[in-house]
Amino acid sequence: MTAIDPARRALRANPGLPADSDGPVFAAPWEAQAFAMALALHEKGVFDWAEWASMLGETIKAAQAAGDPDTGDTYYRHWLTTLERMLTEKEVSTPADLTACRNAWERAAARTPHGQPIELRTEDFKA
Amino acid sequence: MTAHDAHDHHGHDHEEASELSETELRVRAIQTILVEKGYTDAAAVDAIVEAYETKIGPHIGARIVARAWTDPEFRQALLTDASKAAAPFGYQGKIGDHLVVVENTPKRHNMVVCTLCSCYPWDVLGLPPVWYKSFAYRSRAVKEPRAVLAEFGVTVPSDTAIHVWDSTAEVRYMVLPERPSGTEGWTEEQLAALVTRDSMVGTDVLRVRGNIPA
Numbered sequence: 001m002t003a004i005d006p007a008r009r010a011l012r013a014n015p016g017l018p019a020d021s022d023g024p025v026f027a028a029p030w031e032a033q034a035f036a037m038a039l040a041l042h043e044k045g046v047f048d049w050a051e052w053a054s055m056l057g058e059t060i061k062a063a064q065a066a067g068d069p070d071t072g073d074t075y076y077r078h079w080l081t082t083l084e085r086m087l088t089e090k091e092v093s094t095p096a097d098l099t100a101c102r103n104a105w106e107r108a109a110a111r112t113p114h115g116q117p118i119e120l121r122t123e124d125f126k127a
Numbered sequence: 128m129t130a131h132d133a134h135d136h137h138g139h140d141h142e143e144a145s146e147l148s149e150t151e152l153r154v155r156a157i158q159t160i161l162v163e164k165g166y167t168d169a170a171a172v173d174a175i176v177e178a179y180e181t182k183i184g185p186h187i188g189a190r191i192v193a194r195a196w197t198d199p200e201f202r203q204a205l206l207t208d209a210s211k212a213a214a215p216f217g218y219q220g221k222i223g224d225h226l227v228v229v230e231n232t233p234k235r236h237n238m239v240v241c242t243l244c245s246c247y248p249w250d251v252l253g254l255p256p257v258w259y260k261s262f263a264y265r266s267r268a269v270k271e272p273r274a275v276l277a278e279f280g281v282t283v284p285s286d287t288a289i290h291v292w293d294s295t296a297e298v299r300y301m302v303l304p305e306r307p308s309g310t311e312g313w314t315e316e317q318l319a320a321l322v323t324r325d326s327m328v329g330t331d332v333l334r335v336r337g338n339i340p341a
Contacts, residue, residue: 007175026183029176029254030154036175037157040167080153093160101156109145109152116244118145120159 006039013049014056018075031076038083046090055089056082100125184253187216188301189322191251193315195228196306206230209301213251223250223299229292230303231329236283238276238291238329239300240268246294248301252324259328269293279330302329309335 007024011017017035018025026032041047059082060068068074087093104124112118147155161167176183191213195202204212209228214220226248229237241247242265247255258264267275272289276282283289292300304326310318325331 007178020182022182024179024182026179029183029249030148030151032176032179032183033154033158033172035179036172037154037161037167039175040161040171044166046166077150080150080157083157084153087157087160092164092166097160098153098156101159102152105147105152105155105159109147112145114145114244116145118147 006043007035010035010039010042010049013053016056016060016075027073027076031079034076034080034083038079038086041083041086041092046092047086052082052086055085059085180254180256184249184251186251186253186324187213188248188251188324188327189319190315191216191228191301192303192322192327193318195303196318197315202230202303205303217250223248225298226251226301227292227298228301228303229290231305233287233305235288235290236276236329236332237300237302238268238272238289239294239302240265240291241294242266242269243293243295246299248299251301252327256324256328276330279325281330281332283332302327304329304331304333307333307335 011019011024018027024032024035026035038052042049042052056078059078063074063078063081068078084095084098087098088095104120105118107124108120109118158167158169158172162169191205194216195205201212205228209226210222210224213222213226213228216222229239231237241259245255245260245265247259249255264275269291272291273283276289294300304322306318307321310321313321321333321335323331323333326333
């Protein structure tokens with residue numbers, strides 16, 4: 001699988017990543033998605049792993065200063081926050097756009113009956 | 128992984144609408160923006176996630192089964208209230224609500240499907256396999272379970288009833304497979320190593336193959 005080699009490089013750069021002897025492991029699907037998106041951005045040359053590791057380190061430090069229990073369960077929450085910060089820093093997006101899109105997904109979920117795919121529509125972006 | 132799969136394993140019980148957790152909302156927002164701006168496409172993210180299919184979720188089902196085989200009290204508690212009984216095995220001591228464990232016996236073979244979508248107890252079994260989400264499995268499991276099982280290489284004796292359980296938003300089923308003969312005196316760890324994911328969905332019947340696992 002072609003995804004494995006970039007993942008190994010990501011793992012070398014981020015020794016805190018939850019992993020077993022084969023590579024990364026995830027507690028939930030969203031964690032794998034967050035991991036995959038960082039991988040995709042890195043492949044596109046948006047950031048290098050040293051930059052990522054340094055920003056992730058700052059994010060974790062800030063969270064710990066704010067009382068994060070640091071049990072290891074929260075690693076991907078920090079990963080996700082780092083992803084958002086990186087998008088802003090690299091001017092891929094803005095916090096306002098990210099929030100608008102998050103809210104749109106919330107509206108989309110609320111109008112979608114269980115069992116059907118949740119899909120975004122233009123109207124979801126209108127408050 | 129499609130948008131569909133990600134939402135249907137989460138807590139929106141007792142509600143008709145779907146619900147996404149805060150982290151899921153943020154993940155989807157990022158993905159939408161990245162796709163829109165051409166940094167990635169949904170298929171690329173799916174491909175990476177699928178590469179890790181077996182690495183997602185806690186995969187604690189086998190340990191739960193092994194405990195049920197060796198501890199009759201636990202077995203009873205599990206069959207009575209699986210979410211509660213299995214909680215100590217779960218991530219941060221929790222298992223999603225409404226897990227129901229159904230027990231295979233010589234008289235009854237249980238099999239699980241989600242005809243509507245792909246509801247699956249991922250917090251005990253990890254991500255669902257591709258075939259579980261396929262239209263073929265979803266449409267045929269209820270109508271012709273024996274034929275479907277045969278395709279998995281499983282023959283259920285004709286005097287064994289087959290019960291197909293259709294998962295919903297409210298109830299996620301897991302099968303407690305029969306303990307295979309020839310495993311007397313095995314430790315819980317040895318037993319757990321024998322339990323396949325498919326056996327907990329009801330598309331595999333366990334037997335001892337070769338040597339006792341270390």
